Amino acid sequence: MIWKPTKENINSSNISKLMLKHQFTSYKELWSWSVENKEDFWQETVKFLNIIQEKKYNQILNVDDGVTQAKWLFGAELNIVDSCFQNDDNATAVVFQKPNESVQKITQKELELLVNKIANSFADIDVYKDDTIAIDLPMTLECVAIYLAAIxxxxxxxxxxxxxTVNEIKVRLDLTKPKVVFTQDYLVRAGKSFPLYEKVVEAEAQKVVVLNTVKNKDFSIRDNDLFWDDFLSDNSNFISVKQSPQDCITILFSSGTTSEPKAIPWNHTTAIKAASDGFYHQNIQKNDVVCWPTNLGWMMGPWLIFATLINKAAIGLYYDAPLSADFGAFVQNAKVTMLGVIPSIVKHWKNSACMETLDWNAIKNYSSTGEVSNPTEMEYLMQLANNKPVIEYCGGTEIGGGYITSTVVQDNIPSTFSAKALGTDFALLGDDHQETKKGEVFLIPPIMGLSTELLNKDHQKIYYDDTPEYHQVLRRHGDELHQLENGYFKILGRVDDAMNLGGIKVSATQIEEAINQLEFVLESAAIAVAPKDGGPAKLVVFYVENNNIKVDEDFLKSAQKIVKTQLNPLFKVSDLVKIDVLPRTASNKVMRRTLRDSY
Known part of the structure; x- marks a missing residue:
């Protein structure tokens, strides 16, 4: 199945505004111009998005310290949150639904007043400019407001x-040392309550502000902690703190190839990258409703906030798991126009047929990210809204958005990417470091939003050292792509020791450290295996048995339990394979590609 854009689709798109201005007749021409004239492209994009600056930039791009340390909007003073409140006061800013309740809406003015009250409240708990807070919350109205207020x-x-898990929370608190953590009492999913505040306390949070959501439970907090209602100020006047575009606004975490996650700072320009992708590629327009089940801890959480609000649209938030017809009813009743997914969710919808009686005609397009998708399942998704395109979208936390995508001005072929993202370029190189149609992705800086530092690792070493020689500086990324005969792309997975499980990036090392604690395991190697017909990868663990210890237990269940307990309850070990010896290189590195090929 192929979705073909009509003239109306093309003419009403945000991309066409830029194409018309420059009299380009194809996306390819527009993209070429956007990378050959990056300064002009980003200058015009900043204008399209109406990014508010207290003091306008001297240079749209400054590379005095080299392209790896590019500074965008150089010399400007701004606060990106000001650009999130440019719609009409009475326009809907957030539409949301709590479990067993009806759909609610708040206007832009109401959201702004709540943000200002929170911003005024920080001083009362001794949190000031340049301090750090942490947010461990589901995507709720309060979560969005706290995030914006802090920035x-x-x-x-x-x-x-x-x-x-508590372990993973503690790692992140130890790395960032926040003065206060915002969380809630319980997390409710599919009618079950899971303790959230309790986990944050166990992770040794210094101070906690707690939203009390389950009113009928007897719930107490530590003496040093505060309930939300006691924290919140009545003062709804607050003028944003102006900063350099390079000042950090968010610290996100991404698992690379080591056990400790990379602490990645986002600055004000990263938000502009997110908003520009939303504008051009997801085609978000004024008063649209954008729903993407995610979390603030994944890059798509902050992406959703900036890409939606800067484009004067409304954020759609559903307060439960997006797996049942109740979520589908929210999409229908909130009149969602752009629905974001991860392929695992679509697979569940297809297998359960839970969305088939609903009216999703308000949807203009979908977007899919986080995992490799399956064409059959994406075709199924398209039909749930009477044949609407799926914008495949792939990038990274370090990018603030995508490097490869689909568009609404090109034919949409399920599970393929039609183009490189605007303002973004990459090289596809084989093992011999020559250009190829099937190989490893290397980004070509500078790109707006691309990270220039890590808080806990050597940025230069991780992304730039020992990259192949090329006529431009190359930045390591780790994805493997295949460019098809029609010029479109397919994602094949990762070339490094990272993997995507259920839309969550995790390092093989983290999985192995957990598995190696089991008595029957001498050593292990974790790999992600793609199904033959495409789609989300499965976690497979090879292990060498510890013959000195005889235990009577279900080995697979033990492996599943320790991964869920120590890393994430959403991770599932699909298979556990006994092997005599792990294949290794001369330098003793496990050859995971050999294991993948042999499985």
């Missing part, structure tokens, strides 16, 4: 996924 007040936000 508005010049405070950095460390974001933590609400499903993480």
């Amino acid at each position: 508005k007040a010049g405070i950095k936000v460390a974001t933590i996924v609400d499903s993480f």
